[in-house]
Structure formats: C-alpha cells, structure tokens
Amino acid sequence: MTCDIKVKAEEGVSLPVYKTAGAAGADVCAFLKEPVVIGKGMTAMLPTGLFFEIPEGYEIQVRPRSGLAAKNGVTVLNTPGTIDSDYRGELKIILINLGQEDFSVNNGDRIAQIIVAPVTQGNFIPASELNETERGKGGFGSTGKN
Numbered sequence: 001m002t003c004d005i006k007v008k009a010e011e012g013v014s015l016p017v018y019k020t021a022g023a024a025g026a027d028v029c030a031f032l033k034e035p036v037v038i039g040k041g042m043t044a045m046l047p048t049g050l051f052f053e054i055p056e057g058y059e060i061q062v063r064p065r066s067g068l069a070a071k072n073g074v075t076v077l078n079t080p081g082t083i084d085s086d087y088r089g090e091l092k093i094i095l096i097n098l099g100q101e102d103f104s105v106n107n108g109d110r111i112a113q114i115i116v117a118p119v120t121q122g123n124f125i126p127a128s129e130l131n132e133t134e135r136g137k138g139g140f141g142s143t144g145k146n
Contacts, residue, residue, distance in 0.1 A: 005052055005054055005116065010050075013050060028050060028062075028091065028112050028114055029107075038074070038105065040097055040100065041097065043095065044095055049090065051091070052088075052091065054083060054087075058117065059084060059085065059116075059119050060082075061080040061115045062078075062091070062093060063081075063113050065112060073099025074095055076112050095111060
C-alpha cells in the first residue's frame with residue numbers, strides 16, 4: 001500500500017529512501033553545514049532540509065535507526081515522534097547520545113527513519129462510570145514479570 005506525499009527539499013537534500021523492497025521505514029539524512037558532535041548524555045536537534053505535505057488522515061512517525069542505537073547508543077529522543085498532516089515546517093530529528101563516547105554527525109548521514117501511518121481520531125465522550133475489567137486500575141507492572 002502506498003500514499004502520495006509531497007516533499008519539498010532544500011537544494012542538495014535527498015528525498016527519504018526505502019533501502020529494501022520490504023522496508024517499513026524510509027531513511028532520512030542530516031542536512032548540516034558542518035559536522036555536529038553530540039556529547040555523551042547530550043541531545044541535538046538536527047535539520048533534514050525536508051518539508052512534507054501529508055494527506056489528512058495520515059501521519060509520519062519518526063523512529064530511530066537500529067544500527068545507530070546498537071553500535072553507538074544514539075537514538076531518537078521522542079520516539080516515535082509524530083508529524084501531523086497540518087504541519088508544514090522542516091522535519092528536525094532530536095537525537096540523544098546514550099553511548100559511552102561523543103558521536104559525530106556529518107552532512108548526509110542517515111539519522112532516523114520515517115513511517116507513514118493512518119490516523120484514527122477518537123471521539124471523546126464524557127462518562128461518569130467505566131466498565132470494569134480484570135486488570136482494573138492496575139498500572140505499571142501490575143500484570144507481572146512473565
């Protein structure tokens with residue numbers, strides 16, 4: 001299934017790319033005038049030079065690249081980030097370095113992946129009571145370890 005999405009790209013910026021036929025995520029790259037070093041435990045908001053016109057009823061989710069996380073401890077901070085259909089600003093990626101060494105990002109480095117997903121909006125209805133369930137009000141960890 002595909003969804004047409006208009007993309008405006010700064011000069012020299014590549015459009016998002018699916019690296020294999022079965023890939024769910026398309027890679028996006030950093031658009032930098034000079035390298036950015038993300039220190040241990042630090043964050044950086046990196047430009048991509050990409051602007052999207054997402055059809056109503058869809059969103060783009062921003063997710064980490066597994067290789068950056070596994071090899072360097074670098075991930076997307078607000079995962080998954082959401083780009084709403086009415087947003088027209090530049091896609092920027094917030095990376096955090098959870099690794100043991102400073103991490104350098106260069107222009108054109110693949111820094112995240114994006115996923116196009118349908119959106120269902122809820123119709124929130126006021127209620128004075130809710131149906132009971134087996135779990136009830138049990139929160140974090142209430143269903144056990146295994």
